[in-house]
Amino acid sequence: MIAPYASDPARARGRRYPEEESSFRSCFQRDRDRIIHASAFRRLKHKTQVFVEHEGDYFRTRLTHSIEVAQVARTMAGALGLNQELTEAVALAHDLGHTPFGHTGEDALNALMARYGGFDHNAQAVRIVTALERHYAGFDGLNLTWETLEGIAKHNGPVLGELPYALADYNAEHDLELHTHASAEAQVAALSDDVAYNNHDLHDGLRAGLFSEEEIANLPIVGDAYAEVDRLYPGLDRIRRRHEALRRVFGVMVSDVIDTSRQLLWNSGAQSVEAVRLNGAPVVRFSPALWSDLKQIRAFLFSRMYRAPSVVRMREEVTQVVNDLFPLFLASPTLLPERWHPDLRDCDGEVAVARMVCDYIAGMTDRFALQEHARLMGKAH
Template sequence: MHAPYASDPTRARGRRVAEEESTFRSCYQRDRDRIIHASAFRRLKHKTQVFVEHEGDYYRTRLTHSIEVAQVARTIAGALGLNGELTEAVALAHDLGHTPFGHTGEDALHALMAPYGGFDHNAQAIRIVTRLERHYAEFDGLNLTWDTLEGIAKHNGPVTPLRGDGPVTPLRGDGSVTPLRGDGQIVGELPYALAEYDAQHDLELYTHASAEAQVAALSDDIAYNNHDLHDGLRAGLFTEDEIAELPLVGPAYAQVDRLYPETDSYRRRHEALRRVFGVMVADVIDTSRALLEGSGAQSPAEIRHLGRPVIRFSPAMWQDLRQIRDFLFARMYRAPQVMAERARVTKVVEELFPLFLTQPDLMPRHWARQIEEAAQDRTTLARMVSDYIAGMTDRFALQEHARLIGTS
């Protein structure tokens, strides 16, 4: 039984190109299925989460991460009476716009694209599902419902200031206000890929997204907080004794040691971290249920216009997670071996971009028509090059760099 503020597929806000409805799938199911069958979704298999894809078969990739996020999101949505199909669609699509080499690749591409509007992976996900996937006869992209597109664009919170007065509040964090300039605009311009589409199809970027999309965002936090501890241990970047000093993690290890004093190290680790996982999920459910009930919202529209998120961690949980993130930042994301690899792959992106910009004929033949159209406009060409590089897997980017420039 869905709550009154849950998104209802029979009242979805439609697709940009009208289609006949399926007789056996809801519109949100079709969105989810189209995302799963998208080429960009398959490529996530060979895109990194933290470690470069080839470094080990057991580390998370963007694909396995997205599947884990969707699993968490389905659980939370079900517990809160929300629409699980829309939640899952947004969760599965949330990382489609990521470049090779994770946030390192994104940072490099954003710097290179600064003269041409920058690069943002959330905006790129919208570009992919509305333009770059070209498999259907009647439209470019996947022709997803407005509801799913909105969730992809702003699952982390409003992207532009509220209409009227008052600043926006972020979905993640401790409730602090997004920094604004004196003229009331958010610091930094709206990513061109998002601005371009929003001008054609208003996604109401000034409001929060549906509760389902907010669930997808918090599920992302839960998944990476958990699996980055797993992957960091496997990589030998820190020890179990060290993470046992962290909030949430220490009590989980203590509980496992009481219940299973003779268990081996691998099982002990798994049992402890799955308990951490469960505590985070339970906290979001309990906190969000109270926020939803207290909001008085009786429709998805009222959720969007509350001016604050309704899917949150409790303040105490947020503080604990900040300590865990600080630890991971120092010991994992900025570990010397990770930083060395970041420098190497940054160079790959920095050298491929100008090469393709000056010699676009080096790109595959099926890009030829677009190259011809872009030849007279450097900004259009740069964005096309950005699309091409952003779509690369880690493996392919390294192979192309070695083939065209030489192994770094």
């Protein structure tokens, strides 16, 4: 059952470049499939979530994180009567614009690009799916529907004030109505990102030995989950106990979003997707009580994981990699791969060259960035 405020593929706003519709897939299904087959999506398997990709086989990467986000998003979209294919498409695409080395690489690239318009990974995701993926005969990018592009661009809500250049350039030609909220489907995809990383960062931090089960048992939600597992399965071995507890943490977050959002959608009185966009506030949220609990969990992760000495040391090392590569390519852009040279010849001025260099470095995987740094700078990693 699809709710009246859901995105109906039969009423989608279409694509920038008109295409004949599929006889067996909706437009949102095609978007999802194009994202899965994109080169940028495949590269996510070697991009950092928190730990650099080569540090361990079991830690999440941007790819496994995106798959987990999509799974959560489909579950919540189904429970709320929303279009699951659109939700999944936005969820799978939400991290396409991430640099190598996660937020560390993004911070470094943003600082280096300050003179040329800065860098924002959400805007870069739009740039990837509208320009940088070049596989189709009739257009650059993936030619996604307006609804999917809107969801990617508004991953953090309405985009107000000065726009990142990568988003401003596209929006000037294809208005994504950045001042409004996104569809409920896109809001579900965005909140599923929070659900997924709050849960799996606890798991990865435990595996990395940055903190112990005893320490996180003092956190809200987590402590109750461990207590329930110990009551139901006394003496359970450590790995099973951890999994059973953290899957309960996951369940608490998902159930809270569904229950809270059902009430918000009802209270909004929205009878169309446009009403959701113009509602003035998100309709997909955590409850205030759970959000307060999550802030405590996030504060713990920030101090014990994201700022752990071993993680900080690696952040410093990979920041230097980006800081070395960017000026090198900017000064000698012919070092870029040959397939980039035709675009390079069309560049008008330093700003255009810098943005091309930014596109190239942002698309690198952790592994490739380290290899290129070693090759070009003569520094082993």
